[in-house]
Amino acid sequence: MKTLYSRIVITTICIMVLSSLIAFILSNVYYQFNLKPYNDQKITAMAYDIQEFYKQNPDIDVENYLVHIGKLGYQIYLVSEDGQGAFYGGEFRKKEIAPGIVQQVTHGETYHGVLNFSSNLFITGFFDNDLKNSIGVPIVIDGVNHALFLRPDVTVQFGEMRIFFSLILIISILLSIFHVGIITNYIVEPIVRLTDATKQISQGKYDLKLNVKRRDEIGQLADHFSHMAKGLEQLEQMRQEFVSNVSHEIQSPLASIQGFSQTLQTSEGLSSEQRQHYLSIIEDESRRMSQLSKQLLMLASLDKEEHILEKTTFDLSAQIKQVLSVTEWSWRSKDLAIDMELPSLFIYGDQQMLHQVWMNLITNAVKFTDAGGTISVRVSRHDDICKVEISDTGMGISKSDLPHIFNRFYKADSSRNRKETSTGLGLSIVKKIVDLHQGHIEVKSEPGKGTTFFVTLPII
Numbered sequence: 001m002k003t004l005y006s007r008i009v010i011t012t013i014c015i016m017v018l019s020s021l022i023a024f025i026l027s028n029v030y031y032q033f034n035l036k037p038y039n040d041q042k043i044t045a046m047a048y049d050i051q052e053f054y055k056q057n058p059d060i061d062v063e064n065y066l067v068h069i070g071k072l073g074y075q076i077y078l079v080s081e082d083g084q085g086a087f088y089g090g091e092f093r094k095k096e097i098a099p100g101i102v103q104q105v106t107h108g109e110t111y112h113g114v115l116n117f118s119s120n121l122f123i124t125g126f127f128d129n130d131l132k133n134s135i136g137v138p139i140v141i142d143g144v145n146h147a148l149f150l151r152p153d154v155t156v157q158f159g160e161m162r163i164f165f166s167l168i169l170i171i172s173i174l175l176s177i178f179h180v181g182i183i184t185n186y187i188v189e190p191i192v193r194l195t196d197a198t199k200q201i202s203q204g205k206y207d208l209k210l211n212v213k214r215r216d217e218i219g220q221l222a223d224h225f226s227h228m229a230k231g232l233e234q235l236e237q238m239r240q241e242f243v244s245n246v247s248h249e250i251q252s253p254l255a256s257i258q259g260f261s262q263t264l265q266t267s268e269g270l271s272s273e274q275r276q277h278y279l280s281i282i283e284d285e286s287r288r289m290s291q292l293s294k295q296l297l298m299l300a301s302l303d304k305e306e307h308i309l310e311k312t313t314f315d316l317s318a319q320i321k322q323v324l325s326v327t328e329w330s331w332r333s334k335d336l337a338i339d340m341e342l343p344s345l346f347i348y349g350d351q352q353m354l355h356q357v358w359m360n361l362i363t364n365a366v367k368f369t370d371a372g373g374t375i376s377v378r379v380s381r382h383d384d385i386c387k388v389e390i391s392d393t394g395m396g397i398s399k400s401d402l403p404h405i406f407n408r409f410y411k412a413d414s415s416r417n418r419k420e421t422s423t424g425l426g427l428s429i430v431k432k433i434v435d436l437h438q439g440h441i442e443v444k445s446e447p448g449k450g451t452t453f454f455v456t457l458p459i460i
């Protein structure tokens with residue numbers, strides 16, 4: 001498997017090699033066009049100096065003189081017109097030179113071998129230790145025409161510089177590879193940790209400690225990743241809670257339906273009253289289950305947020321009055337007084353959904369208020385929002401329950417709720433619907449005194 005680490009290291013090394021190659025080619029081009037003619041001129045000038053010096057001092061020992069110049073860092077080939085030649089200074093690796101060239105030089109021409117040396121395109125031409133890669137000047141020694149070929153002895157003149165530059169090159173290459181290795185590890189390591197973390201998450205382990213303390217993109221990625229893991233953990237917890245709540249809510253009515261139908265089947269001699277009682281319990285419980293499944297379906301569709309609101313303009317107060325009349329039997333049977341202030345107010349919203357909101361808030365008020373209490377319903381308009389206030393003089397909600405009542409399946413007083421057909425989903429559906437309308441819901445409650453729900457909705 002190609003790891004990210006090896007990919008980065010190999011890519012970087014390739015880039016280094018390629019860049020060096022390009023740099024080498026470019027500097028060679030520069031050498032060919034700028035440095036080579038200059039180099040040729042320099043050596044030619046030196047050759048002329050030698051020629052001139054000998055002209056002015058014809059008495060000196062040529063051999064000795066050339067040996068000395070050789071020691072100064074030059075390679076010399078002195079050849080007479082009849083082909084007698086001798087080398088001085090550093091040795092040439094290739095010693096051949098065309099007799100024609102020798103002849104031309106002995107006849108007085110200057111040979112520009114450095115300028116014309118065809119050593120491909122490379123700077124190595126400069127270092128090519130070839131007799132042809134030299135400058136030739138004519139020189140007359142003891143009346144005989146000679147040709148003097150000269151080139152700098154690079155091993156003497158640049159020897160230590162070559163070692164110096166090679167060392168720089170090798171050390172920087174080695175150090176670069178070493179540092180690329182370390183830096184790549186620094187980049188890749190958090191990614192490896194993140195990969196391990198994803199594996200853990202897929203196995204259901206959400207408690208992650210990534211320990212990535214970086215502020216760059218990878219640090220941000222790790223941060224977001226931790227947030228995501230926490231979110232997933234919460235989601236998973238919610239899911240498990242939800243499933244266990246649903247199972248519990250289904251289990252208890254099913255158990256009582258089973259129990260009572262068995263009793264009906266097995267017990268003989270039941271009075272018709274008893275029989276009627278059991279059957280009504282079975283009916284209640286099945287109604288409860290049907291209510292539960294309706295509410296669950298509602299929540300699922302609201303959760304998907306695919307539910308596009310079917311908005312129309314309608315009279316909110318008329319809708320609330322209708323809910324009050326539908327529920328009349330329940331508040332009348334408890335002898336509850338209804339105090340209402342419902343001036344006509346048209347709003348633009350999903351009529352069916354908002355119907356459920358008032359239905360749940362009013363049935364809650366009825367459910368949690370003892371006989372003889374009062375339920376007040378008020379609608380008012382404030383600029384472009386409307387406020388609906390539903391209050392009761394019932395049992396109230398304790399401070400510790402208050403933050404949770406909009407949670408799914410939350411029932412504050414379970415002993416009381418058990419008697420009622422109650423799932424604890426009503427307020428969570430209410431909140432979802434109000435949120436979908438860009439509205440707001442608040443609750444104020446004092447245990448023993450009563451509860452007020454405030455719903456604000458935009459009119460348009």
Ligand SMILES: Nc1ncnc2c1ncn2[C@@H]1O[C@H](COP(=O)(O)OP(=O)(O)OP(=O)(O)O)[C@@H](O)[C@H]1O
Nearest residue numbers: 364365368405411412413422423424425426427451
């Ligand atoms: N007006 C109220 N007075 C006192 N307690 C309330 C009132 N409204 C809601 N509650 C508390 O909040 C809980 C959640 O209410 P919610 O409407 O979500 O569920 P529910 O009425 O118990 O069941 P469902 O509406 O699903 O049949 C209730 O069980 C109750 O304890």
Ligand SMILES: [Mg+2]
Nearest residue numbers: 360364426427
């Ligand atoms: Mg309710």
